[in-house]
Amino acid sequence: MVSIKRRLLFIAAAIFASHALPAAAQDKTPVKIGFHAGLTGPAAADGLSAEIAVKLAVEEANKAGGINGRPIELVVYDDQGKPDQAVPVANKLIGDKVVAVISAGFSAPTKAAAPVFQEAHIPYVVAIALQPDITKSGDYVFRVGSMGEVEGRAGAKLIGDVLKAKSIVLLTIKTDFGKTVAAGLKGAADKFSFKVVKEYEYSPGDRQFGPMIASIKEDKPDLIYASGFYFTGGPLLSQIRAAGINVPFVGAQSYSSSKFIEIAGAASDGAIITNVIDWSGKTPQEKAFFEAFEKKAGFRPEAAGSQAYASAEVLIAGLRAAKSIDSVAIRTALAATKMHTVVGDLSFNSLHEVQRSFPVSIVKDGKWQSHGVIEDPVLLAPPTQ
Amino acid sequence: MSAYVLSIVSLVGINIILALGLHLISGLCGQVSLGHAAFYGVGAYTTALLAKAGYPIGLTLPAAMAAAAVAGFVVGLCSLRVREDFLAIATMAAGFIFLGVVKQNEALGGEIGISGIAMPSFGRDGFVALELGVTVLVILFCLHVRRSWLGFGFSAVADDDVAAQMVGVDNRAYKLTAFCIGTALAGLAGGFLAYYLRGVSPDAFGFTASISVLCMVVLGGMQSIAGCIIATTILTLMPEVLRFADNYKLLIFGALLFLTMRFLPDGLGGLFALARRKEAGPS
Amino acid sequence: MKLIWELALQGLLNGCIYALIAVGLVMVYGLLRVLHIAHAGLFTLGAYVSLVVTNATGSLALALACSVITVGLSGIAIYRFCYEPILSRPPYVVLIVSIGLFIMMEEIFRIVFGPYGLSYLKPPLQERFTILGTGITAAELSVVLITIVLFATLDAFNRFTRIGIASRATVSDPQMASSFGVDIRLIRDMTFFIGSAFAAVAGTMVGVLNNLVEPTMGSVPSYKALAIIVLGGMGSIRGALASALFLGLIEAFGTTYLGTLLDRDAIAFTVLLVVLMLRPAGLTGKKT
Numbered sequence: 012m013v014s015i016k017r018r019l020l021f022i023a024a025a026i027f028a029s030h031a032l033p034a035a036a037q038d039k040t041p042v043k044i045g046f047h048a049g050l051t052g053p054a055a056a057d058g059l060s061a062e063i064a065v066k067l068a069v070e071e072a073n074k075a076g077g078i079n080g081r082p083i084e085l086v087v088y089d090d091q092g093k094p095d096q097a098v099p100v101a102n103k104l105i106g107d108k109v110v111a112v113i114s115a116g117f118s119a120p121t122k123a124a125a126p127v128f129q130e131a132h133i134p135y136v137v138a139i140a141l142q143p144d145i146t147k148s149g150d151y152v153f154r155v156g157s158m159g160e161v162e163g164r165a166g167a168k169l170i171g172d173v174l175k176a177k178s179i180v181l182l183t184i185k186t187d188f189g190k191t192v193a194a195g196l197k198g199a200a201d202k203f204s205f206k207v208v209k210e211y212e213y214s215p216g217d218r219q220f221g222p223m224i225a226s227i228k229e230d231k232p233d234l235i236y237a238s239g240f241y242f243t244g245g246p247l248l249s250q251i252r253a254a255g256i257n258v259p260f261v262g263a264q265s266y267s268s269s270k271f272i273e274i275a276g277a278a279s280d281g282a283i284i285t286n287v288i289d290w291s292g293k294t295p296q297e298k299a300f301f302e303a304f305e306k307k308a309g310f311r312p313e314a315a316g317s318q319a320y321a322s323a324e325v326l327i328a329g330l331r332a333a334k335s336i337d338s339v340a341i342r343t344a345l346a347a348t349k350m351h352t353v354v355g356d357l358s359f360n361s362l363h364e365v366q367r368s369f370p371v372s373i374v375k376d377g378k379w380q381s382h383g384v385i386e387d388p389v390l391l392a393p394p395t396q
Numbered sequence: 397m398s399a400y401v402l403s404i405v406s407l408v409g410i411n412i413i414l415a416l417g418l419h420l421i422s423g424l425c426g427q428v429s430l431g432h433a434a435f436y437g438v439g440a441y442t443t444a445l446l447a448k449a450g451y452p453i454g455l456t457l458p459a460a461m462a463a464a465a466v467a468g469f470v471v472g473l474c475s476l477r478v479r480e481d482f483l484a485i486a487t488m489a490a491g492f493i494f495l496g497v498v499k500q501n502e503a504l505g506g507e508i509g510i511s512g513i514a515m516p517s518f519g520r521d522g523f524v525a526l527e528l529g530v531t532v533l534v535i536l537f538c539l540h541v542r543r544s545w546l547g548f549g550f551s552a553v554a555d556d557d558v559a560a561q562m563v564g565v566d567n568r569a570y571k572l573t574a575f576c577i578g579t580a581l582a583g584l585a586g587g588f589l590a591y592y593l594r595g596v597s598p599d600a601f602g603f604t605a606s607i608s609v610l611c612m613v614v615l616g617g618m619q620s621i622a623g624c625i626i627a628t629t630i631l632t633l634m635p636e637v638l639r640f641a642d643n644y645k646l647l648i649f650g651a652l653l654f655l656t657m658r659f660l661p662d663g664l665g666g667l668f669a670l671a672r673r674k675e676a677g678p679s
Numbered sequence: 680m681k682l683i684w685e686l687a688l689q690g691l692l693n694g695c696i697y698a699l700i701a702v703g704l705v706m707v708y709g710l711l712r713v714l715h716i717a718h719a720g721l722f723t724l725g726a727y728v729s730l731v732v733t734n735a736t737g738s739l740a741l742a743l744a745c746s747v748i749t750v751g752l753s754g755i756a757i758y759r760f761c762y763e764p765i766l767s768r769p770p771y772v773v774l775i776v777s778i779g780l781f782i783m784m785e786e787i788f789r790i791v792f793g794p795y796g797l798s799y800l801k802p803p804l805q806e807r808f809t810i811l812g813t814g815i816t817a818a819e820l821s822v823v824l825i826t827i828v829l830f831a832t833l834d835a836f837n838r839f840t841r842i843g844i845a846s847r848a849t850v851s852d853p854q855m856a857s858s859f860g861v862d863i864r865l866i867r868d869m870t871f872f873i874g875s876a877f878a879a880v881a882g883t884m885v886g887v888l889n890n891l892v893e894p895t896m897g898s899v900p901s902y903k904a905l906a907i908i909v910l911g912g913m914g915s916i917r918g919a920l921a922s923a924l925f926l927g928l929i930e931a932f933g934t935t936y937l938g939t940l941l942d943r944d945a946i947a948f949t950v951l952l953v954v955l956m957l958r959p960a961g962l963t964g965k966k967t
Contacts, residue, residue, distance in 0.1 A: 051642065051646045088642075089635075089639075089642045089645065091635065091646075095410075095600065096635060098403050098593065099407065102403040103400045106398050118597065119509070119597040119599055119600065122593075122595055123594065126594045127399075127403075131399075142509070144508070186507055187597075189507070190506060190507050
C-alpha cells in the first residue's frame with residue numbers, strides 16, 4: 012500500500028514537474044512598469060495624452076507576447092505637475108516594485124523624481140521634461156525628448172539653410188523649454204548666417220500679444236521664430252496675421268497638436284515646425300500608431316503623446332533585450348538602444364540624452380503635413396555633460 | 397518605515413513648519429498674507445545656492461532663516477502702511493515680484509532652477525530625523541510664543557490694532573516681530589524643501605503655493621496651533637489618500653475647502669472648542 | 680511714435696478686458712467686503728456657455744444672451760448659498776470658501792469639457808478694419824465698444840434709477856439704507872447678477888479673441904482682478920475702470936521696454952506695490 016502510494020506520489024510529482032519545469036523557465040508574473048505625469052491640474056493636457064499613448068504601447072506589447080512571455084502591468088500615478096508630489100510618487104513606485112519608470116511629467120516634478128530613481132537604481136525614461144539637469148542625476152536616467160538646446164540648433168538650420176532668412180525676431184516663452192531653445196538657436200545663428208534682431212519674452216499664461224506684435228512691426232524681420240505651446244502659439248499666430256505681418260512663422264514640436272490649427276484657423280497656413288513626428292507616417296508602424304491613438308483619444312497624436320509612446324517602445328525593447336529584470340541589465344540594454352520608433356531612429360549618448368533627427372512639418376490645407384527633415388548628426392548631437 | 401512613508405512624513409513636517417510660520421503672522425497676529433510662499437522660496441533658494449557652493453546643512457538652514465526673515469522684515473515694513481484686504485493684496489504683490497525676480501535672474505537659475513543638491517552627509521534617514529526633530533522644536537516654540545507676553549501682544553494686535561495702540565501696545569513692533577519670526581520659519585521650511593527635492597524651481601513658490609498654505613492655516617482655525625497642525629497633515633496626505641480618485645482629486649480638495657469653511661467657519665480649531673464646551677456640559 | 684501709439688492702443692484694449700472682468704469683483708467688494716475669487720470661475724463659465732451655444736446654433740448674439748443669463752443666475756446662487764450664511768464671519772473665511780469654489784469650478788470645467796480647451800468652429804468677428812492708421816479686428820473693436828457702452832449704462836443706472844441709488848446707498852451704509860426701506864437682499868442679488876453678467880461678457884470676448892476657451896483661463900484674472908480693485912481703491916466702479924486701463928497701459932509699455940528685467944505680472948505688481956506705498960487707499964481712494 013505504502014509503496015503504491017509512494018509510487019503514485021512519485022508519478023504525480025514527475026507529471027507535475029514535467030509541466031512545471033518549462034513554466035518555471037517561463038515566469039508568468041507580470042513585469043511592472045511605472046508611469047507618472049500630471050493628470051490633473053495645469054499639466055493635465057499633456058499628461059492625459061501621454062497616458063493614452065503609454066497604455067496603448069503596453070496593450071500592443073502584451074498582445075505581442077509581453078516581455079519574453081511575461082505580461083506588462085502599468086502602474087500609473089498623478090504627480091499633479093508639482094515637484095513636492097513627485098517625490099512621494101517616486102517612492103511609492105519603488106515600493107510597488109516597478110522595474111523601470113516612464114515620466115511624462117513636466118520638468119519640475121521629473122527633476123525631483125530623477126534622483127530618487129537614480130539612488131534606487133531604477134531605470135527612468137523621461138518623455139517630455141526638458142530641464143537640462145535631469146539626466147545629470149545619474150546613469151539610470153534616459154531622455155527620449157530632445158533637449159531644448161538641440162531643438163534650437165535644428166530650428167537655426169531650418170531658418171538659415173532651408174528658409175534662407177537673414178534677420179529674424181525671436182519670441183521666447185518663459186519656461187525652461189523656451190529659454191533653452193532660445194539659447195541653442197542664438198548660439199547657432201552665426202553658423203547659419205542670420206541675425207536675431209530682437210528677442211521678446213512672454214509668459215505661458217499670456218494669450219494677448221498686441222503690444223509685442225506692435226513692436227515686431229517696427230523690427231521688420233523676414234521671419235518670426237516663436238517657442239511656445241499650442242495654447243499660446245495659436246492665439247499668437249492669428250494675432251500676428253491679423254496685424255498684417257505676413258513673414259514665415261517657425262516654431263518647435265510643441266505646436267504639433269491639431270488644436271494649434273483649430274485655434275489659429277486660416278492664419279495657421281504655412282506655419283513650420285521642427286517636429287518629433289513625421290506626419291506622412293511612411294512606415295506601417297507609424298501609421299498603425301496614428302490610427303490606434305486617434306481611435307482611442309479622438310484626436311491625432313501630438314508631441315507629448317508620440318514621445319511618451321516612443322519612450323514606452325524604447326523601454327519595452329530594452330526590457331526584452333535585457334532578458335531579465337535586473338536593473339543593471341536593463342540599464343545596459345537601454346544605453347545600447349538603436350531602434351526605429353514612432354519619432355524616428357534614436358539612440359542615446361554617454362549622458363543618456365537622445366540623438367535623433369527632426370522631421371519638419373508645415374500646415375497645409377488645415378493639417379500638419381510632412382515638409383522634409385533636419386538631419387545633421389554633428390549639429391544635433393546632444394551635450395555629453 | 398518604507399521610503400514612501402518617510403517621504404510623506406518629511407513632506408508633512410516641512411508643511412507644518414511652513415504653516416506654523418503663517419499661523420504666527422495671520423492667525424495669532426491677524427495679518428492675512430497671500431504671499432507666504434515667497435519667503436518659503438527665499439529660504440529654498442538661499443539653501444540651494446549655499447549647498448551647491450559646498451556649505452553644510454548646519455550653515456545653510458540658519459542662513460535660509462536669516463534671509464527669509466530679512467525679506468519678511470522689508471515686506472513687514474511696507475505692510476505697516478496698509479491694512480486688512482490691502483495688506484493681503486500687498487503681500488500677494490510681494491510674492492509675484494519675488495517670482496519675477498527669480499525667473500529673470502540667471503544667477504538664481506532663472507526658469508531652469510537649481511538642481512543637484514547633495515543629501516547631507518548623514519544620509520536620508522538622518523535627514524528625516526533631523527527634519528522631524530526640528531518640526532517638534534518649532535511646534536514647541538509656537539506653543540511657547542502663544543503663552544508668552546509676545547503672544548499676548550500679537551492677539552491684542554489681531555483683535556483690534558487701534559485699541560491695542562491706545563492701551564500702549566506698540567502694534568508696529570509686534571507686527572514686524574510676527575512677520576520676522578513667521579517668515580524665518582517659512583525660510584526654514586524652504587531650506588528643508590530644497591534638500592527634499594534636491595533642487596528648486598521657481599513655480600513651486602507661486603501664488604497657488606501661497607494659497608494652499610493659507611488654506612492650511614484657515615482650515616485649522618486661525619487661532620489653534622493643534623488645528624493648524626492637523627489641517628496641514630490632512631491637506632498634505634490628501635493627494636495620497638485620494639489616489640483611487642485621481643481624476644476627481646482636485647475637485648474633492650476644492651469641495652473640502654469649500655464645505656469646511658462654509659459649514660465650519662471656525663475651522664478644526666473651532667471643532668475642538670465646541671467639543672470641549674460639550675464636555676464641560678451645559679453652563 | 681507710431682509704436683507708442685500702437686502700444687497705447689493695445690494697452691487700452693487689454694485694459695478694457697481687465698475692466699470687464701474686474702467690475703463684478705469691485706461691485707461685490709463694495710457691497711460685502713468680500714474678495715470674490717470665484718468670480719474668475721464665472722468668467723470661464725461665461726466663455727464656455729457662449730462657445731457651446733455658438734457652435735450649436737451659429738449665433739453669437741444668442742450665445743451671449745444665454746451666457747449672461749446663466750452666469751448672472753449662477754452669481755446669485757453663489758451669493759445665496761455660499762456667501763450669505765457666513766457674511767458675519769471674518770473676511771478670510773469667505774475668501775477660503777471662494778477659493779474652494781474656484782478650484783471646484785476649474786476642475787468641473789476640466790472634467791466636463793476636457794483639459795485641451797475648445798475653439799469656435801467658425802470663429803466670429805474676424806473682419807479687419809483700419810482705424811486711424813492701425814489695423815484692428817472686429818472682435819477687438821467690439822471689446823472697446825462693449826466696455827464703453829456697458830460702463831456708461833452702469834454709471835447712468837447707478838446715478839439715475841431708484842434701484843441704482845438704493846444700491847449706492849447700500850454700499851455706503853447698509854444699515855441706514857435698510858432703515859430707509861431699501862430691500863438689501865434684492866440689492867445684493869442684483870449686484871451679483873450684474874457683476875457676473877459683466878464677467879460672462881468678458882469671458883465670451885476673451886474666448887472669441889483667443890479662439891480658445893480653457894478650463895484654466897480664469898487663473899490669471901483671478902489674481903490680476905484683485906490688483907485692479909486695490910489700485911482703484913476697493914469698491915469704486917469708476918476707479919476700477921481707470922485702474923484697469925492704467926494697468927493695461929503699464930503692462931503694454933512695461934513688457935516692451937522692461938520685458939528683459941521682469942515679467943508681465945511682476946511689472947504689474949511692482950506698480951501696485953509702489954502705488955500702495957504712496958497712497959495706501961488706492962489710486963482713487965481718499966487719502967488717509
